[in-house]
Amino acid sequence: MDADTLVERHVLEYPGGYTRSLGPAESRFLTGLRDGRIVGVRLGDGRVMVPPAEYDPETARPVDEYVEVGPAGVVTAWTWVSEPRPGKHPLERPFAFALVRPDGADTAMLHVLDADGPASLRVGMRVAPRWRAERRGHVTDIEAWVPLAEGEPVPAPPAPAPPAPAPPAGADPGEAAEEPGPVTRMVSPVRLEYEINAGIAPTRYLHALAERRIVGQKAAGSDHVYVPPRGSDPTTGAPTEVEVEVGQDGTVTTFCVVNIPGLSDLAPPVPYVCAQILLDGADTPWFGLVQGLDADDVRMGLRVRAVWDDDPAPDARSIKWFEPNGEPDAPYESYKDYA
Amino acid sequence: MNGEVAVVAFAQTKHVARDRERNEVELIIPVVREAIERSGIPRHEIGFTASGSCDYLAGGPFSFVMGLDAVGAWPPIRESHVEADAAWALHEAWVAILTGEVDSALVYGFGKSSLGDVHEIMTLQTDPYHVAPLWPSMVDLAALQASALLAAGEVTERDLAEVSARCRTAALDNPNAVVAEAVDADELLARPITHPPLRDADVFPVTDGAAAVVLAAGDLARDVCSRPAWISGLDHRIEPQALGVRDLTTSRSTALAGANAGASAGGLDAAELHTQFSHEEPILRQALGLGDGVDVNPSGGPLTANPVMSTGLIRIGEIAARIHDGRIDRGLAHASQGPALQQNLVCVMEAR
Amino acid sequence: MGGVRTAVVGVGQTHHVAARHDVSMAGLVREAAAEALVDAGLDWSDVDAVVVGKAPDMFEGVVMPELWLADALGAAGKPLTRVHTAGSVGGSTALVAADLVRAGVHQRVLAVAFEKQSESNATWGLSVPMPFSSPLVAGAGGYFAPLIRAYMARSGAPRHIGHLVAVKDRLNALRNPKAHLHLPDITLEQVEESFLLWDPLRYLDVCPSSDGAMALVLASEDVADGLPGPAAWIHGSAMRSEPTMFAGRDQVNPQAGRDCAAQVFAEAGISDPRADLDCAEVYVPFSWYEPMWLENLGFCEAGEGWRLTEAGATAFDGDIPWNPSGGVLSSNPIGASGMIRFGEAAQQARGRAGDHQVEPRRGLVLGHAYGGGSQFFAMWVVGAAKP
Known part of the structure; x- marks a missing residue:
């Protein structure tokens, strides 16, 4: 590239x-x-x-x-x-x-x-x-x-x-x-300014987000799909050059309910839920917010779907959060190896 | 214990002033792969991994954690990280081999100086109560040392220009260099003094890059490498940081490390010195007792490519590579960090 | 394990508190180092090399502060190495220092780890938002609390197990004058009623933020035999790392921790750590990590860790006390916390743990540290007798 x-x-x-x-x-x-x-x-x-x-x-x-x-x-x-x-x-x-x-x-x-x-x-x-x-x-x-x-x-x-x-x-x-x-x-006071470049693999992934697509990556010869990709399959160090579009639905494998306000400028009002979400077709969890239901009702196995920003950009924040997609909960056996 | 340790493989990026494509992991992936392939040691048989990097270069904490993604650390590996130039990671790996528990090690360093202002980032290495609040840059601190050196009268501006001219010309033969030109001291002396008493050519170029080295012990080294670069001496020393308490015209920590590493035994064909500023070369030559017969910075040195956090490791790699291919039989590599040559490492390598 | 027999011959630490307003950073590290040297019966000039560990430099806003602190630590003219392996760094630093002796490179090495968290704020320092990475909007607890929930689901552990650890470690800290938190009136009810920060973690399930430093003097057998004080001999040491995230990674019971424990126990000749160790100082920053690490380190079968905790096996008077010093839950200067575990283990082996000394059996003690996303592990087993 x-x-x-x-x-x-x-x-x-x-x-x-x-x-x-x-x-x-x-x-x-x-x-x-x-x-x-x-x-x-x-x-x-x-x-x-x-x-x-x-x-x-x-x-x-x-x-x-x-x-x-x-x-x-x-x-x-x-x-x-x-x-x-x-x-x-x-x-x-x-x-x-x-x-x-x-x-x-x-x-x-x-x-x-x-x-x-x-x-x-x-x-x-x-x-x-x-x-x-x-x-x-x-x-x-x-x-x-x-x-x-x-x-x-x-x-x-x-x-x-x-x-x-x-x-x-x-x-x-x-x-x-x-x-x-x-x-x-x-x-x-210590203030330092940087211009960070995303890198080749994350850039491809981020550009796809701007098109409302979630595109994971895997190394040649491997079945393991990384979302978000960082450039390598960390188990082998091989570059992840093969692109695989994954689903926008996934399963909450585990989560916590955050009651501390002000942890981040991006944090919603408390209580809110931070979850590991295994997207359909991916092999690594996505760390994201779960909204659209009471925090008390969030559970492991909950099926959720990505909610996009109205104007998605090549930015991880283009997926605002996940909300229930109405499917029945995934059985524990189906995701227990991912938590 | 393993008494004999050698550098058996070396790889580095083609360094650039600013890599607008790759992130740190993507810089490391090819050099780690290349070094391991050159070593001939299967990745899973490498006994120890050590790296060197600096969170402040990356702009956030734990930059080395992502770096590990490039290594293939699965099944889990024995691994450690120094917040220092990767030459110090190599020292840690050398020690691990000497304990006898492992017989090989991968060492890598990486950094993208272009992301922030590396001159200003290194200000934060200084005393946080009464030096850093004044924000002297890395170049300002070096220029103070150059000022003291010139005032002492043993080195002239022309001497500095000759160092810069020699390095820039040598870099014409180094495809990994960022700066290279056929130039002589007169031409450099005609250029403006930008950081008194230094000119731009006396100061390293901002550089992004990474490097990796594989070490092996005794018989393994002999098996995988036809001319291993045996480490005959390795030591590092530090001195107090405050510029005002030090004699800036000498480097006693380099002299100590050099003496302990066997630099004075002579027979050196070449030396790669971590000279980020031209005036550091005469100081280091004197501290190490390097005579005119020693080819100093044949690669062009850090004045022509300075990927911070791997620059010192590259000095070791450049000497090792020259031993591997038979260009030299014995050489010295030097690494440094901290303001005005505060901390110095010397590694003497030889063919046997 | 190979190389020169190596021992801890001196241990020193600061009194850990939320903010040490009375000292500079140099003063903080010197306090621990000077105490360790006095304990060893050595002077600054006796030290051959210094190894410094701490967590990210952003905590104090000084880049590679060991350079500036070199002379404060007596390193002028000596080798000085800086280690940074995330939360495990205190343990890694001790192992790097020990290897210098084991390899025969040096005879007397000073290892120092510190954090002066009051210079900034740990939550900020641990989660500086970086461009392009998914923003973690929940702090460190937000990373680990879901893993604790996954452990609860996997093991069937009841919700009060973590709270039992929170009480136990704080009661242990009452025996340790240097611990940050002294909560003499702590009860299970108090923990259960404390603020629910990251459900299922409550306020009292979580470690404090501390200023503090820890120092160890490591010496070769030749040197240690000539010193007046007791030595804690290193019987086993190991480090293991694995990537933060990969397909099929067990984040709750990571392979790197299991492998690290297997090696350190094999080196020390330990087949059943619960029976063979006197006690253990284990990095437990959130209360639930006691049962999780009991399983990870092989003190019991997977899924059974919480039963040991519930039965009181890990209490001060239990059969295998964990964190008699009060642990990370009672003092947490992050960069030093791992070395405090290693040093407290050494003090137990030396019989120098004071009011939190446990009854010696075989004289073997585990020191443990972990960091990152439960991916970096460092451990040693030290003992009163030579290996």
Whole structure:
């Protein structure tokens, strides 16, 4: 087959972002940033590492002697980003990623560097953090590092940090206002976009769905009809190149009644029935919804028929659900080997 | 225990920048079939199966589960999966054979880097608290290493261009390569710097593909293969990930793995290195002690075809194939993953 | 089984809870690993290699997080391997680590499995809707509940059998201070009245979602003999996989599970697991999987598993206790759950299971894990004596 196969856009994103608890070292670091300070940790051999970890990266032994470093530092490596990614990169105009070794530290931290262009950058240049006025305990509380001319004073972080959330009733309000608690959590949005192509075998099957036909596939020399097909007979790894149209009626081999709302955007109101349906002429079950009767009346052996979307497309959702076809129940013996 | 293990068969897809036809299962079916057929070992007699893939490349969980459909896992098989380049699956299979319980293994890897943005997906390998939220891409992280290397003064931009030119020219002889051109360093140096200090030709091409290898022990290997590629040494090592705590001008994990795998014993005719970026070659050459007499990346290497999650396995296959057909007697394959060469595997193979 | 004799010489685990707000991911895995090393009488520097297992990376939103966690686990300059075999991964990870020792490649291997499910939501992570695949609109329970119904039809098991397991495992968890769920007042009536999520599964028939980590130290005979603590020797180990769906597949009593059990018991010299084992730690995420796996693993004939459960054979004071730790029904950090079964089995063999230690007989214990659509299996039998 020369034609491209079906393509669909896909977004992988945990709604609301990942909720990360920080533990002692990350909490120290991000609390420090909120307060306009850069915090490192002293390692077993006396070197100072920034950002800090709970452990020595060489020996894995616990470390917990936190030390303030910087705020100015030296660039040890850099690269230029000419096309920032909106919503991901912290700066909207072209910028550099750099490794910066803050004064007093023996390791470098990765961050962004705001400069006029790549021609102005070199390894060994001095830089200083440009702090955000509104800091929340996040790595972007340093908006960017900026070049520092020789003799130029290091800019101080804008003060004060934003006020802490209202203290709980009974707490000393004065004390709470002066000493916001440590940062212990962060939220991390992760959004990735894909264009997924269905593949050759599924595309043939999906195109048939658009014609209200259910076309399974089997490997040459095999009797086993796969619906939906995935490209191979999984018992042999042979490609399923032979097409077999199967029936639109089938038997509920087993099922469950779902009472949990909101499991999927596609889920009907609860209670609803999810079933394994063995289509006439197929050898693998179809996972589908059964509608058109009370959930309590659904049973193993129930004979059902596919209900199509009014405007079927090359999409698995073209079969909306199955409903009873009026035939008597299939005897258990006829489908027991398929559940 | 089985002391002797060899690569007896290798197959790979004709890699493409973007496979608009096949899904992952359809990529794997022909390479698994071809590798097994070449091995001469009946499918049901293969003792162990291991694969390598990455859910985030596929965009959803359990991508390896569907991959199993390509193998014919019936009756049930002894099988495992690593969320890593399939070179690490090969290591697991090698260990399984060394226990003496099985005498052969199928190893495969697959991935379609074109489905999403692989540069951005690999950002998520980094520290989730203070690196990933800044979204440095895989190329940005590599460029930082290149920057540190050039600043140290032992390697020049021309050196990088010469690596890229040599690989792109070598790929003209590799029908599976995605990028190939007759080009020299001067021509490459005239092209724009796109990811300072790197140019596009210093960066791997986005690639879809799969590969499979069959391993066999001792007498079985001798029975099914006229010139088995005997694994004389295999080791892998990792180092801390944070770029700022590492000396980016060297690869000590590669040096360690190479020493344990016997890279320094010499006599190497060729080496296939997992160089996704041109500056990685001088770092790896130095770590492995590869002299000028070693033909590095005769296939063109990952700078000309980089089907992520099988690229490392392909390095092993490319060396093994050259031993099988008598082009070389002894060679080294290297696999790597993680930002700036964080984790490295070295496999030395030889004819006996 | 071949190769170097291999033993578990150290076991460590976190206190499993719904959300460990007090630790980072590194802190979580280090807590288990450090406890295992102390238990073994070893230091980070003694470890030759590290093997990490967890379920899909989407749970925490970090791609191959073992790379970033390498130094947290003391792997700088060492080999580190990441295993991912769906729900069976904790068991597979232990077996991959054990094979490194059995093959003579390493002497002391640290195996760690974890999941920090509170970073996202397991239901989302397990069923990210993918283009072109039939949308599973019912979550993980919606996949397994129909198989449970098929088992009930096949075996004639009455509806309360699952609830008996739900109560039994939660009562066992009261003996295990590290278990996530501690429900001291749980009763059969309470389970029967709990919300019907996926008929026939009720809320209390289902495992919780946990943050947690498990770690094992595996050592060669030479090393284990020189350590002060007790060892759990590996007498048998096996992995089996079969495809998710194929013509004629028995989804209720999968062949891969039967084959895996047959191999592990043959290696350990076990002909009648009910009589020959002291107890078993078996992956039971939904209560009904106890009777189903009793049959699959050959503890009884097909169709008879529910009778063992009903008769109390699998209770803490029964003749073949299943999941004395409380099992997956009481703690479920998915990627770690299989290794918790393997580690709890080792603790029983070592006599280190504390208040949930069962009475030793032959000293042999089964650890079991499964995953995917009941298609990936990993098992070992460990014992107090050398094989």
